[in-house]
Amino acid sequence: MSSFRGRDVLSIREFSRADIERVLRAARKMVPIALGKKVSRSLEGKILGTLFYEPSTRTRLSFESAMIRLGGRALGFSGAEGTSVQKGESLADTIRMVEAYSDGIVLRHPQEGAARLAAEFSEKPVINAGDGAGQHPTQTLLDLYTIWDEKGGIEGRNVALVGDLKYGRTVHSLAYALAELGATLAFVSPPTLEMPREIVEHVKERGLAVRMTHHLEEVIHDADVLYVTRIQKERFPDPQEYEKVAGTYRIDTALLRDAKRDLIIMHPLPRITEIAPEVDRTRHALYFKQAFNGVPVRMALLDLVLGGGE
Amino acid sequence: MRELRVTPIKNGTVIDHIPAGMALKVLKILRIGDAVASTVTVAMHVPSRAMGWKDIVKVEDRELGVREVEKIALIAPTATVNVIRNYNVAEKRRVTLPDRAVGILRCANPNCITNAREPVDTEFVVKSKAPLRVFCKYCDRELEDVAAHIV
Numbered sequence: 001m002s003s004f005r006g007r008d009v010l011s012i013r014e015f016s017r018a019d020i021e022r023v024l025r026a027a028r029k030m031v032p033i034a035l036g037k038k039v040s041r042s043l044e045g046k047i048l049g050t051l052f053y054e055p056s057t058r059t060r061l062s063f064e065s066a067m068i069r070l071g072g073r074a075l076g077f078s079g080a081e082g083t084s085v086q087k088g089e090s091l092a093d094t095i096r097m098v099e100a101y102s103d104g105i106v107l108r109h110p111q112e113g114a115a116r117l118a119a120e121f122s123e124k125p126v127i128n129a130g131d132g133a134g135q136h137p138t139q140t141l142l143d144l145y146t147i148w149d150e151k152g153g154i155e156g157r158n159v160a161l162v163g164d165l166k167y168g169r170t171v172h173s174l175a176y177a178l179a180e181l182g183a184t185l186a187f188v189s190p191p192t193l194e195m196p197r198e199i200v201e202h203v204k205e206r207g208l209a210v211r212m213t214h215h216l217e218e219v220i221h222d223a224d225v226l227y228v229t230r231i232q233k234e235r236f237p238d239p240q241e242y243e244k245v246a247g248t249y250r251i252d253t254a255l256l257r258d259a260k261r262d263l264i265i266m267h268p269l270p271r272i273t274e275i276a277p278e279v280d281r282t283r284h285a286l287y288f289k290q291a292f293n294g295v296p297v298r299m300a301l302l303d304l305v306l307g308g309g310e
Numbered sequence: 311m312r313e314l315r316v317t318p319i320k321n322g323t324v325i326d327h328i329p330a331g332m333a334l335k336v337l338k339i340l341r342i343g344d345a346v347a348s349t350v351t352v353a354m355h356v357p358s359r360a361m362g363w364k365d366i367v368k369v370e371d372r373e374l375g376v377r378e379v380e381k382i383a384l385i386a387p388t389a390t391v392n393v394i395r396n397y398n399v400a401e402k403r404r405v406t407l408p409d410r411a412v413g414i415l416r417c418a419n420p421n422c423i424t425n426a427r428e429p430v431d432t433e434f435v436v437k438s439k440a441p442l443r444v445f446c447k448y449c450d451r452e453l454e455d456v457a458a459h460i461v
Contacts, residue, residue: 001452011450046321090427090429091423091426091428092428092429092430109423111421111422111423111426111446112419112421112422112423112448112449112450112451113422113423113424113446113447113450114423115450116423116447117423117424117430117448120430131423132421132449133421134449134450135450193423281322
């Protein structure tokens with residue numbers, strides 16, 4: 001297990017199983033603080049630079065909330081308008097400037113590899129909060145935390161990933177990490193949106209069984225977790241292709257009649273039509289709790305990386 | 311008397327054992343086009359005991375830089391580079407592909423940060439040499455057509 005202090009968090013693939021479990025345990029301890037029931041000053045005097053080159057309500061607010069809950073402060077921008085970025089400043093230069101104003105940097109950027117580049121120009125730790133269609137490791141950690149916390153572990157749990165498995169970046173990182181932690185995986189997608197071959201191979205190389213199907217009904221009865229993703233219209237060059245697959249999977253109470261009593265349904269949000277609103281009232285609905293979990297997980301990570309958590 | 315297809319050169323570089331058909335790509339890497347100051351000789355589809363057929367490129371009065379040799383290794387991993395000084399082979403080496411290809415390839419992903427005028431060299435991790443498989447260090451994507459992305 002490697003030390004977290006000062007470490008860049010760029011891709012979940014750089015996390016060993018021990019690293020992930022350490023973040024999950026630390027996150028659980030953060031929950032009362034995230035809920036405002038306990039007070040922490042562990043990051044007092046620390047400043048987090050939050051550079052959001054594209055808007056992201058949930059990720060940015062949960063990072064800022066996490067920092068403030070630990071007694072630190074956050075400064076930065078959301079959307080590049082009105083900043084030196086709009087004047088054509090390179091990411092490298094912006095990073096060198098912000099590095100001087102903060103103890104760590106959280107970066108969301110529309111281009112793949114931006115966080116790795118930023119880390120090369122910064123002595124201070126860089127946390128990737130999503131780079132284009134690339135990595136989004138804190139989303140993966142909060143997804144893992146939600147499963148781990150609700151199911152009492154991850155190894156051997158039946159996790160079905162449902163929807164756009166081809167373009168959805170969250171499911172790629174999540175599939176890697178779940179394989180690392182020994183979950184039993186099922187990939188449910190339309191034929192045109194299947195999980196990329198290299199990820200399926202990676203899971204199999206780890207000696208894990210993986211089921212691939214186009215039919216949700218085939219996995220619903222033995223799933224412990226349904227991880228549902230939105231089929232994103234903007235990924236389709238041809239609107240007709242989108243219409244063909246949009247609405248392929250719709251989780252409603254009729255479908256859930258065959259599910260385990262303790263099945264949990266997760267979704268990175270925002271959802272459109274994949275999960276019927278009637279499901280929100282069932283015991284299966286975990287997606288709002290999952291969104292909340294972003295705070296304690298990011299608190300744990302900030303605490304480990306910026307100092308107090310070692 | 312055996313007829314010599316290509317005459318010896320006094321000073322320069324002989325790139326031998328290029329896989330047949332790749333000579334023109336080697337010329338492109340060496341930027342041999344309109345503004346060439348010295349003689350360049352190309353032999354294509356030459357019989358070779360070791361390879362069956364091969365290509366040869368001779369460039370007079372020029373020795374190659376490290377990055378040029380790395381680029382050649384990407385498309386012609388079997389090539390040998392002979393440095394000729396005063397008609398003698400002063401150095402003879404096989405091209406070697408480094409584990410990391412730095413600054414010699416362009417990422418094919420238009421949305422990769424290395425295509426955004428940032429002050430960095432591209433860097434590709436060579437995961438496999440035969441068959442050649444390289445991945446961008448920044449965006450993690452595999453580069454499909456390596457020869458077409460040599461800078």
